[in-house]
């Protein structure tokens with residue numbers, strides 16, 4: 001699961017921050033939470049296909065949280081979408097969307113499935129799919145506002161194939177039954193128990209989106225034991241009165257919810273335009289809950305680093321600006337026909353290990369920071385050599401980096 005903040009401003013956008021929206025990518029499907037103005041452009045910039053959006057969750061009817069909705073739906077119409085789209089939000093969302101398209105005399109080519117939530121709703125599942133569900137609960141704002149929790153259902157445990165084979169399991173249906181928790185009887189009468197072969201179920205990923213609210217116990221319920229909690233922190237603690245008055249949270253409120261809910265990572269968002277440097281908010285939040293970070297637009301957050309494999313291919317080059325290999329000096333690759341303007345192939349970091357799989361770019365950075373003297377240097381050299389060999393075999397297509405976060409640090 002990958003979370004990509006698309007807009008981290010509060011009510012008014014700034015030169016660098018857009019109106020609220022966050023995308024959740026999972027197995028090729030995108031769920032959008034809120035859809036402020038500019039959402040569809042930010043999706044493009046993040047490399048997220050708009051056609052992949054299958055669910056849109058709107059928290060409330062403050063204009064900054066849904067002003068991008070009609071534009072996005074209209075683009076999907078122009079793309080001749082035919083898949084059903086599901087929109088979840090407070091009661092009235094259907095009327096709003098339908099009125100807009102009636103006004104524009106547009107007949108949508110695709111079906112929209114609405115899940116409207118009434119104001120007396122106390123909380124529960126609003127979407128229940130085969131592999132995940134989404135739960136909503138009312139929050140405490142100056143109008144009806146919903147928080148959401150996206151929860152993957154538990155995945156079946158891993159099958160110990162070696163053990164299964166040794167015990168005489170050969171057919172696909174037998175594996176299927178074992179995975180489904182059923183015991184399998186072999187031809188000779190022996191019973192192979194599922195619990196012997198299949199490990200414990202693996203817990204699914206979880207994400208909570210809580211914005212436009214003062215502190216409320218429902219926020220804690222939604223965020224309980226989540227992998228990622230994206231919580232608003234509109235104000236810093238010295239504006240706590242203003243936060244209370246306007247139905248918003250301070251960074252301390254966000255940290256309090258994170259603490260009580262025991263989330264793994266708190267990411268704060270929805271910054272008031274008065275903070276040109278939102279790090280002041282982060283510093284405050286970290287005093288109470290350390291695993292906290294700022295939502296940064298277009299910077300992806302992986303709930304599980306292993307998921308990154310195969311999703312993002314290392315295919316971004318660093319173009320040498322001065323033809324002098326940017327001072328890499330003795331580490332200059334000994335390519336046969338480097339005609340001055342040699343393109344470099346930057347390998348993505350393997351986030352599980354500290355630096356395995358580093359390519360030329362990160363090796364160069366290491367040499368700059370004196371780390372080449374470490375005991376790993378010979379390993380690095382070998383890897384570098386390997387990556388050069390890879391390079392000569394396939395010629396990856398040069399592309400323009402979409403975001404500044406192609407080589408971001410894990411937090």
Ligand SMILES: [Zn+2]
Pocket residue numbers: 010011020062064065212270
């Ligand atoms: Zn807002």
